[in-house]
Structure formats: C-alpha cells, structure tokens
Amino acid sequence: MLRGIRGATTVSNNEEKEIVLATEKLLKVMIDENDIHPEQVTSVFISVTEDLTATFPAKALRNIKGWAYVPVMCMREIPVPGSLPLCIRIMLHFNTDKKQSEIQHIYLNKAVTLRPDLHSNQNVNK
Template identity: 40%
Template sequence: MKTLAIRGATTVEKNEKLCILNETKILIQKIIDTNSLKEDDIVSIIFTMTRDLDEVYPSVAVRELLGFNDIPLLNFEEKYIKNSLDRCIRVMMHVNTHIEKDKIFHIYLNEAKKLRTDLKGKE
C-alpha cells in the first residue's frame, strides 16, 4: 500500500453556492469512481478556488453532499495569475492505494480540461 496524490479541477458557470457545491460533488465523485476508490482510501483532500468564487467552501460538498465526515479537508484561495482560468476549483486528493502511479487518473472537467491537455483521462 502506498499514498498517492490525485489531481483534478473543474469550473462553475456562476459564483453561486449551489453551482460550487454541485460541480465539486461531480468532480470528487468522478475521481472516486474512475479510480475505484472507497471512502476509507482517502487520506485528505485539499481544495483551491479562484478569487472570483466566494459563496461556499468546496469542502462543504464533500461533507454535506457526499457524507464524508472523517476525511481531513482544507480550502485555500488560488494564487491569482493574470489571464488564468476563471471560476475554477482545483483539488488534490491523497489516497492510500495498491494502484500503480501510472494507473491513476487525474480528472479535469468543464473548462478546466484546458489546464492539463497532456493528461489522458478515462471517460
């Protein structure tokens, strides 16, 4: 068993609580499903959001919508860079797994797909 990090990102249409929560839930669920993870596999989750998103923390989606209450979660504001992607939520999930590093799928959804065109996803 080893600990690996899985990256991902998504964007939201509007800076609204329900939009942020829904897109976060979709992103986290897709990471879990695509990588065949269980809740107990997840060590911690770190989120960042661009400064134009300020209605709710993405970790609320993990707690309230997915019901994961025993996973350490942390939220940060993404460093602002001129001309960077707007309304973006990024995640780094640390997991305990037997999966080999090259078999992990990093998930980028919506406009965030532009961030890592070098990665091949599992659709």
Template identity: 40%
Template sequence: MPLRAIRGATTLERDEREHLHQRTQELVEAVVAANSLETDDIVSVIFTCTPDIVSDFPAAAARELGFGAVPLMCAQEMAVPGALPLVVRVMMHAETGRSRNEITHVYLHDAVSLRRDLAQ
C-alpha cells in the first residue's frame, strides 16, 4: 500500500498536561477516524508544539491511545512573532489505499485558521 502523510493541528486553551493530552488524543483520534485507519496502518507520527507548550510531550498522549509500538517524535515549532499560540501539530505517516486527494487533513479548534483550505 502507498505511504501517505496526513497533517493536522489543534490548539490548547492553556498549557496543562491533562488538557494537552485530551486535545492531542482528540486530534489523533480524528485523523485516524477521518482516514479510516487502524493503528497497524500507522508507520510513524511527528508532533510539534509551539514554544509556549512545555507541560508534556504530545507523544505521551498518543501512547495512552495504544500507539506504544508506533515510532513517535516530538519537536518544537519555530518561534515566529505573531504566530498562533498553543498549537500542537501532527504529521502522521500511514499506509493506506487512499490517493493523496482522498486524504483528510484535520484542523480542530482555533487551528482551523492555520489551513482553512484543508479544514473540514
């Protein structure tokens, strides 16, 4: 099956571990559901956070969903002046029979403003 990259993002209301986990899990579950994926379809996941998120790693939230065997990585976004704050982004690599045009990218909460062309 082809390997596809699926993008998404969400925002937090506050930098708090439990809230970060809830929003990250919401995002991951939405990407998986929107693209009819199973955990075994997922090859790897890269998370990034804006520099104002320091309460925990988004990957820890994904592991709580059963992603323990999936390679996960976290990184920090560039600190661009005026950028949307408290953003968690995801780039999920998955094996799927969907074409690139059939992939659904997921943007939640205030992150919809980042890619109105891709947001549902």
C-alpha cells in the first residue's frame, strides 16, 4: 500500500543553513517515528512559504545516509493571507503495510498549530 506522511516545521530566518537543518531534523523524525527505509519511499514533496528563498530544502535529504536516490521536489506553498510564515512542509510517499491510522504525522516548532488533530504532544518539541 502506498501511504503519505505529512510533516511541517518552521524556521526563524530565511537562511540556508537554518532551512537545511530544520528540514533534516523534520525528515529524521518522520523517518524514525514511521520506521521508514529509503527503498520504501516513492517520492518526497517539500513546499515552502514564499518568504523562504535562501535555498532548496531538498538539500537536507542528501545529508541522510542512504537517501541519495530518493526522488524529491521542492515547490512554493500557496501564499494565503494570514498563513503561517517561514514554514516548510513535507509530503513523503512510501510503501507500507501500516494502516492509515498508524501513520505518525510530524509537526515541529510553530507548525504544531497547523494540524493539532494529527499529532500528539510528543511531537511538539522534537
């Protein structure tokens, strides 16, 4: 079965190092919490709000051992007035036997406000 995992985080500044580090941290938590191996992954989509222009957050994926060949694409989030600024969102598609209800969606930093119904308090400070 192909499943999707949502994740999001925020950064404080539009700086390359901060964007890559925050994205890498989010990816690692998504991977660990859902026991994902790169061979299971179909694709990863990463979107950023329009205020993040310093780098492609997909660079973070290349920092994770074994993930060099996973297809990844970056895109811009729709600039809805009042939406959460400085936000990086990830949609990771992977093959698994897990039920939809077993998927752990991860929201870090200020992104915890996006979908409080999909995460537990354990994800708030990871």
